[in-house]
Amino acid sequence: MALYSEKVMDHFRNPRNVGVIEDADAVGEVGNAKCGDIMKMYLKIDGDVVSDVKFETFGCGSAIASSSMATELIKGQPLSEAGRLTNKAVAEALDGLPDYKMHCSVLAEQAIRSALEDYYSRHPEKKPQN
């Protein structure tokens, strides 16, 4: 079996939603101290919905594929759903990642969480009550 699924290769070669949102409503940035990879997420929020999302990832192919897939999974979703996105869901949507690359999908989950935290710190009244 190939090391990486076709979906991973596709999102690595043609990442969706790459870039910066200049007037973003929220920005999250995370890094992995071990590998040194960095991921930045920009969110545009309309009401309670993630209306747009872009990312910049300085990292490995799996991190790029994970961020690309993560942006696709939360775009158009309510904030509450975006906040529930797990790295497992990202990896599953990519048809799997090798075990030693799972931490790359964790970075995507954390980047979204970090962006949402930024948003809730600016708009505490929007924070979903779980």
Ligand code: FES
């Ligand atoms: Fe660090 Fe992939 S090797 S995020």
